[in-house]
Amino acid sequence: MGEEKKVMFHEMELDDRIIKAVAQLAWSEPTLIQETAIPLLLEGKDVLMRARTGSGKTAAFTIPVIQKILHLNNTSKHQCIRALILSPSKELCGQITSVIADLTLKCAREVRCIDISANGDMQTQKALLSDKPDIVVATPSKALAHLKANNMRLKDDLAMLVVDEADLVFSFGYEDEIKELLG
Numbered sequence: 001m002g003e004e005k006k007v008m009f010h011e012m013e014l015d016d017r018i019i020k021a022v023a024q025l026a027w028s029e030p031t032l033i034q035e036t037a038i039p040l041l042l043e044g045k046d047v048l049m050r051a052r053t054g055s056g057k058t059a060a061f062t063i064p065v066i067q068k069i070l071h072l073n074n075t076s077k078h079q080c081i082r083a084l085i086l087s088p089s090k091e092l093c094g095q096i097t098s099v100i101a102d103l104t105l106k107c108a109r110e111v112r113c114i115d116i117s118a119n120g121d122m123q124t125q126k127a128l129l130s131d132k133p134d135i136v137v138a139t140p141s142k143a144l145a146h147l148k149a150n151n152m153r154l155k156d157d158l159a160m161l162v163v164d165e166a167d168l169v170f171s172f173g174y175e176d177e178i179k180e181l182l183g
């Protein structure tokens with residue numbers, strides 16, 4: 001019985017700039033959750049990921065988000081928010097944003113990400129949102145506040161939604177807010 005061959009990052013049909021950033025991080029091969037989830041997400045499947053802490057889940061969802069944005073921006077000049085990443089706390093939003101910064105090292109101009117949870121008051125955040133970054137990282141309450149204030153519109157353009165630590169987000173009672181976000 002032969003072991004199944006591991007799919008490497010360069011075999012996943014990812015943009016060269018992502019492959020270079022991954023190499024710069026010295027990640028020699030994908031973790032199990034990355035190897036499993038990235039191809040499914042690139043196919044456009046809805047995926048529910050569950051793996052222990054430290055297994056590389058953050059890159060498992062951010063790599064496909066970045067890949068899709070590079071592709072969409074190649075095919076359309078329309079500047080809009082294409083991905084919304086929700087996470088339960090400011091700290092976790094910061095960690096996700098920092099992983100995205102590492103992975104977009106070679107394409108920071110093409111894939112713009114803002115963490116609205118980290119940036120001052122509603123007015124400052126509104127100004128950042130008016131720039132229509134490709135990726136918005138936020139806590140659910142912040143995202144909802146800006147949607148209600150009409151500071152961002154997602155309905156027509158949003159291609160990807162990520163709910164990080166979904167069990168925690170839902171246990172905090174954000175379920176209705178997320179339904180409202182999508183509604």
Ligand SMILES: Nc1ncnc2c1ncn2[C@@H]1O[C@H](COP(=O)(O)OP(=O)(O)OP(=O)(O)O)[C@@H](O)[C@H]1O
Nearest residue numbers: 026027028029030031052053054055056057058059
């Ligand atoms: N393919 C890889 N090769 C080597 N290191 C990696 C790889 N992918 C991620 N890492 C590193 O592993 C660590 C844990 O990754 P990450 O924070 O994404 O895990 P996680 O599963 O999201 O954890 P948590 O459940 O705490 O959010 C990070 O330091 C990250 O840089």
